[in-house]
Amino acid sequence: MGAEKGAEGNKGVEIRVRGQVQGVGFRPFVWHLARDMGLTGTVRNDAEGVLIQLFDGSEGFTDIFERRLRAELPPLARIDAVELCEIAGERAKTPKTFDIIASKDGAARTRVTPDAATCDHCLNEVRDANMRRHGYAFTNCTHCGPRFTIVTDLPYDRPKTTMAPFEMCPACRAEYEDPEDRRFHAQPIACPECGPKLWLEPATEGDPISETAKRLRAGEIVAIKGLGGFHLACDALNAEAVALLRRRKHRPAKPFALMGTLETIRHWCAVSEEEQALLEDPAAPIVLLEMHRPVGAKPHGIAPGQATLGWMLPYTPLHHLLIDAMGGPLVMTSGNLSGEPQVIGNAEARDKLAGFADAFLMHDREIARRLDDSVERITEHGPMVLRRARGRVPGTLPLPKGFEEAPQVVAYGGQMKGAICLLKDGQALLGHHLGELDEALTYEAFLKADADYAALFDHHPELIACDLHPEFRATLHAYARAEKEGQRVEEVQHHHAHLAACLGENLWPLEGGKVAGIVLDGLGLGTDGTVWGGEVLLGDYRGFTRKAWLKPAPLIGGDRAAKEPWRNALARLDQAGLSEWADELFADKPLAMARRAVEKGMNCPMSSSAGRLFDAVAACLGVCADGQSFEGEAAMRLEAMATQAPDMGVGFSLPLRDGELDPAPMFAELQGLRQHGQSLDRLAWMAHAGLSLGFAQEARRLVEAGEAQAVVLSGGCFQNALLLQLMAWHLGNTPILTHTKTPANDGGLALGQALIAAARHL
Template sequence: MHDLRIRVRGQVQGVGFRPFVWQIAREAGAAGEVLNDPEGVLIHIRLAVPDTFLAALRDRAPPLARIDAIEISEHQFDFPPQDFLISASRGRGSETRVTPDAATCPSCAAEIRDPLERRFGYAFTNCTHCGPRFTILTGLPYDRGQTTMARFPLCSDCRAEYDDPADRRFHAQPVACPACGPRLWLEEAGAEIPGNPIDLAVSRLEAGQILAVKGLGGFHLACDARSGDAISELRRRKRRPAKPLAVMATLEMIARHSRLSPAEVSLLSDPAAPIVLLTKAGEPLPDRLAPGLGVIGWMLPYTPLHHLLIDAFGGPLVMTSGNLSGEPQVIGNEEARQKLSGFADAFLMHDRDIARRLDDSVERVCPSGPMVLRRGRGRVPGTLPLPAGFESTQQILAFGGQMKSAICLVKNGQAMLSHHLGDLDDALTQEEYGKALADCAALFDHDPTIGACDLHPDYVSTREAERSGMPLVRVQHHHAHLASCLGDALWPMNGGPVAGIILDGTGYGSDGTVWGGEVLLGDYRGFERIAHLRPAPLPGGDAANVEPWRNAVMRLDQAGLADWGGEIFPSRSLETIRAAAAAGFNAPLSSSAGRLFDAVAALLGLYPDRQSYEGEAAMRLEAMADEAAPPLPFGAELGVIEPAPMIAAVFHGLRDGVPPERLAGGFQSGLACAFAGVAREAVVSGRARAVALSGGCFQNPVLLGAVLAELKGISVLVHARVPANDGGLAFGQALIAAAESN
């Protein structure tokens, strides 16, 4: 017989791991115990054939488990064990990870649809393989008393399931049923409406009304996705004229309106149940869902409530965040009544509290594979392994950027990149950001000794870092993008330099100018800027970020086509912004690729006036592009990539009747050629070992595909689990701080 101590590290608590161990131990005829402690799962076991047990431990783990390591050593029992037991948790603190919320599993989905089951039609059905985790957690260790389910005592039937190791609800902390758990109701004007809440909600949706629906991480605003009138009314009430709206539906419904690949089906069906951007195809839905775009964001129902609602409605539903414009998503019942009453005709409510706000994750399948665009529900607080060389990294807190803010905690060779917190220009988002810092520190028992932040002195996140009192590593914005991509691809700390193509909106450059279109040669420890777009003024400063015509005029002037600006923007005061740019008054120089996208979009007639949301013009340009168009020319000299020849080609193309779609595609492929050429030369010459692609522009699959095609035969690192946009900055900052401290 062999007496062993087995330590299992990773995402192994709250996922049914102990009953799984109990089951395979009984199959092996073993004796001993399994328990949770602050480091994960601990097994003390006496058995005859260890290899069989260990193979089962690795290969048959529960669906939500993520094993990082299995450590085995000899063990000495005080007394010979007679049976195999699940013992009580021991110790305090958090050295292991918290499991993200998981979409309803097939077994629970079948239960709520089976009239013979006691949970038939019950909107809060779950088990160890699915249901809420992070959104109901109030403290550690993860047990019912430390969740918002604490106020719902288990009935005798649920208690029997909870206590039975052979039951899939063994120690499922949110377990409940109609007799003992949360309840659902529909209300109007603060008054509950008698009747079946799902049926009542469906009748209002069918009548074209807008409902506020309480989900896992906050409220959604829902309406019929097939009704142009309902969508228009939702946009009018929310003052959201064009920003895309997410849609929830079954897989069969989605297939009627979208082009679906096996990879996209797999992504939709993941336990995280993210919003997935899918190409429009088949039966058309109202263009008002995503005006001018070629994709719609779809998600499957991910709670029993959503399953019941979609089943009863029989069609796709808009499910967009319930919030005032620019503010965080609403999570409380009273908060919803106060803030969403001007949007919603009725409220589908329940009485299980939401412990923390979590927006839906947004993802897409790109030419490089699946890519996370926004980390949220289902992905957070899942951790990211650190690359080789970072094993001994001390605890670090990275504060992220200003836009798409997120924080990152490093501990025990893992990084916890937080959920999307929003843009820190908004006061309420700043408040949420502060709460997230405190919340994550408490939940993960995090005591950092080093902080990392952006170089920009006026970022709210930078000021927060300075208030922390920790020693700070100040990281250049685009270096953080580069390191974020390296870390996502698990590039080793000593893996050597790479050529990083960094294309985004704007970031504070080390030379005091605004960067956004660079080729960096470097690694985690440092970088050299070896090429960049020719800078152009941003007349009006922040105004140039929302008014594409301003960028178009500056690029026309640089191309010697100033007269054309007057022709296509006749109502604009061009001389005023030209004078400001010439004087350097509120017109910082910028190499931003994002603003170049805006300029070309304006020249092609897309949003020449004002964008209603960030990236609108660039997304329309992506949707317009003919991907087969030949590249438009860019110049290059002494590390400066010159867009003037491309601007001139757009001018002549429009004069000669070339379709705008061809010019949109030619611009993006030309941009790809220009930057990929510099990066390829760095690899071929031996200065770089690979190419890394980062920055928000690489969420555009047209551009990404064109760059990958130009770099064929070269090792290319791309984002997958970490957003390429500013939502990934904190991860890169943390890695750079770790590299500096090693």
Template sequence: MKQDGVQIRVRGQVQGVGFRPFVWRLAQARGLRGEVLNDPEGVLIRLCGAIGDLADALRAEAPPLARVDAVEVSRWVFDVVPEEFTIVASRGHGAETRVTPDAATCPDCLAEIRGQGRRRGYAFTNCTHCGPRFSILRGLPYDRAQTTMAPFDMCPACRAEYDNPADRRFHAQPIACPDCGPRLWLEVGGEERSPEDAGEILRAGGIVAVKGLGGFHLACDATDAGAVARLRARKRRPTKPFALMADLERIMLYSSATPAEEALLRDPSAPIVLLPRAGRALPEGVAPGQEMLGWMLPYTPLHHLLIDWAGGPLVMTSGNLSGEPQVIGNEEARVKLFAFADGFLMHDREIARRLDDSVMRADPPMVLRHARGRVPGTLALPDGFERAPQVLALGGQMKGAICLVKNGQALLSHHLGDLDDLLCLEEFHKAVADYRALFDHRAERIAVDAHPGYRATQAGQAMGGPVVEVFHHHAHLAACLAENGWPRAGGKVAGIVLDGTGLGPDGTVWGGELLLGGYVSAERVTHLRPVPLPGGDRASREPWRNLLAQLDVAGLSDLADLIMADKPRAVLRRAIAAGVNAPLSSSAGRLFDAFAAALGFDGAQSYEGEAGMWLESLAGRAGEAPAYPFAKTKEGLDPAPMWRAWAEDRGRGTPREVMARRFHAGLAQAFAAPARALVADGAAGAVALSGGCFQNALLHRMTVAALDGIPVLTHRAVPANDGGLALGQAVIAAAQRESD
């Protein structure tokens, strides 16, 4: 006998988070009959009886890791009237729903590993509220057989938990215990030892390679200056700051945290969070020249156990040679990390994909690296993109990342590294194939950077099909608009885009721009006055080259000769005069480099942005100071007056911290003034800030303050640097298709 009923479709991040048992409990409490299941579109519920407030409860009371995008209610007719409410097996294939990111160990599981039950001390304890997800996933729908847990057959005790809808481990696909799950061991000199001995190695100043969720880390005692120096020497990483891991109590011994920063540390994504140094001192080698330290809480049971065994804070840096992808396999670690590690803490659960740790700030809120714990989350496209085609955007050369647009959602990939490195390029190609297969993506358009020399661009051109070339800084602007939900028909926005380099429509190297436009197009309103880059790419590694060019253009060649008496100035000046390997550029990043060199940053940068970070740290030690002047000319925003004012400060012995502060304030105000004018004149509805320079917290704050009283759009969940470029490319390609 047929009976009318109700069907409820729940879309969003609703698989692998305990959503079906949550629905089962709601139905039981309301005396409803029917079924709930997973399918390629999310969760499907069919019910007999009056559902009352059930649809509202699905949103309001959802499990901790769930993200509900939509609850759609429609009529359903039952052929056979159900006698009870049941959870049924997944149906269908394909990928129309979201995948849950990996999540940090929940309090209940942490209590178990420190309790007296059967999971005491077990390094792979998890439940539906925590544990590995994306890092073990091989296919959708998210079932154990489609993960790297497939080889581990559940024991009767785990099976009973898995099958019980009232248990928090109901259908927890990575469920395991010491009797049936992955095994942990310590390997030293090719021989197995007790995992707890890893603590002994660390306390003795040794280095341990630790297999985590998305790859290996190299760990050492963060309080041991000798161990930190050995790790730097072995990894060939002279100055780039190391990430740190400790429990919150220990973190507060070495840093301070606001409530917002503490909340970010405790977030299920467990990112690295930048916190100011405070309290006890750590060795300078942990983060040379930096006032901020990158801390994360232990985010797996293994990490909690390791912190307990070591008894103090640990350096936890990626297990790789600097610039190469993170190691993920046991044999790969034995070969590649042999020269680095005194021991290997390993297990036999495979890692499906490499995931670096995410890096974030809480004030101002921003994502510096989009990776583990945040991917593969999606972003709803703004109004006007409802009919957007499926787009694959391939990003830039630095901070590689791709973006997929499908069903009104944008999915930005994890950080893929710098594609100058051949191994990172190989990982990029793997990621493109992986994401397209996993999310059943069929690109109707491929979006790439307009620079023909970028490897991501070359990869897109080789794929066939319609390719949309997007200029670098337009993509930065569009990424900020899309993240902030700016409607497609929302009108023009003034975009301050400050970064290192990117090809402009005029064929020159841009990097310090004020744009006016939207998704379909953007025009350049003003920019930093172009200055030669002596030596081309070498100028991005050796800041003194930029200082020489800037001072010469500003009419301060005599001062340049005095400051850089030991540098090959004549050779570079001849090259600039002849136009040999000295392209003009409006780059704000290179202006930062030049000013850092002016204040004493010497030598070559060992990592991208080192000089700028050093300058920001220096400026953070000064109080308020007046801004250096920039001139508005037909050639752009000219820093020559700033250099002349700096020369006067230098002559009178002004502290370099104050000069660094004045530089930041001058750059912020130089761009804020014309952007504000565009809004005041009605040409723009808001100002957007994008580009890697806006990951500088001081510049970010100063620019926002200079724009007080007008709408300002900033990046919070998408990186302002090239890690967010693919999102901008994707929405531009989608918008241009609609306007064709």
């Protein structure tokens, strides 16, 4: 297993490569490169990445080697840093070959590779009847397959994965040990003789894939074990099956994800070159795609009231085989009880999913950690990440200039869309989507993820960062851990964290100057004790000033206001002097009781939330007025309506008075136009346009006055592609920073918290 070199020499160099360099075919790539250049030495994995020793008598060979190392990387590899030092003394005895040697343990500093979709080479083998892996659902190589969902420790070697129980057969062992083979040291390597097995429950005589397809075509619901957990699947073109799945999951309106071929996807949705590239990315995320216009036949009941469908391509051999057998698309929604994390274990699936599924497609490879599917979309301003999970995690982000000496930090995010962030060695690891921490089992998964990341990455924080809200479970956990381990806690205001997260992913330097942050979301505790959510902040990593905000309104009923949009509409209409219209729109609601609660200040905290403003507009247009069946439903339907508007024109008025953007005129205009028969689509568009103009004007003023260097757009409301587009249009030539790698919603909050905590320390 060596590249031969006959001549003796004594010039040696040791090269440390850091980054995503394990489990991606990096060592055989180095072996081939060294052989091609006639070099001798060694390469091995260790807990810091990959360590290379090279020997040659010629001058300048290291420069050529490093250039080729960076330029000819394997598909899944990423280099963060290359460090070189000369080898002196006894270590400089020149070997005669170039060898791949055994891995070395140690403190974890390397990057773990995310799971990757099946490559074309493996897929061709699965479909070729002459190949020994024909029809095998667990085919993979160094360019694809499971990684983060199977690794249990570092360095990434088979004994430290959930493939450890599967002893390689002689044929797989030969491939594994051959540097010329693309499966050289592919830790999940397997075949039908020695690898994981697939079966269907209830047991059948035939092929599990074929039998599963028969059940799906018959209208049944099947629980399917995938990479990061179970999906509940049904025939996407069978309206009765889709309706049955909705009834069983008690999910009346939330969109379902779909899986199909690119040809199938194009039948239902417009797919640009950028969207196709995203669908075909090794991460294989769910991609939100616009349905064809005029909207004709479409998978029935998949996304009620929406203008987009969430599609993903098959990303494992199992999925490819199943889609091939079906000959059409599948609904693939998370296999879980409402509010709970996705199921990952076979016994757990039988217990928890029995009420949903008619059958189970199982396998015997354990899932080391649950990972939901990532959700993304393409906008006019680039990619947008709505949920960062399988395929993206645990990919890291470089820290901006000025954070080179940042201490190790752990940040715990907020209450919604929980995610953890670690800072270490100039990198930020933003963890996977966990869910709502007010659910007991999700919080349990949060605690497990905290311990998991700390152990896997040998992380020992000097600082712990959390939200300002004292009752968030993530905040309580931060203080509990700090007390136990003697660390310092840095509390970070919610919207400041949103601003810093966007700065960080855009590599805004620590000393880069202040920005104007337009931060729009559902809620976050403000420094004045009220609930914020529609802000213009002037600040940087170290601090901020609140320059403008949406005029606060009472959240009638507290948390119930987020679930019942009529409450927000009532508050805004009463503020605007439009109580009679509120009486007309919501005659069946307990308006008198709600108004008494406002008068007495009973469970009616004041809030500047832009998210609740969108809910209020939606309710006034008859959208989800009574209640939302899932978070953001009203706003998503409002966006879908607005995208159908026949023209653009002006938006509603939100004048700025003493720092407050007042929506009262907007609701007066809304009432007048609705009574005169203006289309609901047009009114929805005008609400988006008016809100974006109001905030954009103040942010642009700060830049033009020289107080800010750019404008940051962050917060969950910026998952709305139309709002993002209109905001950018109103900002004109003003420099804009947006989220393209991390979620604008609370899933990115921990990144901002970590950077702020580090900046305060620095």
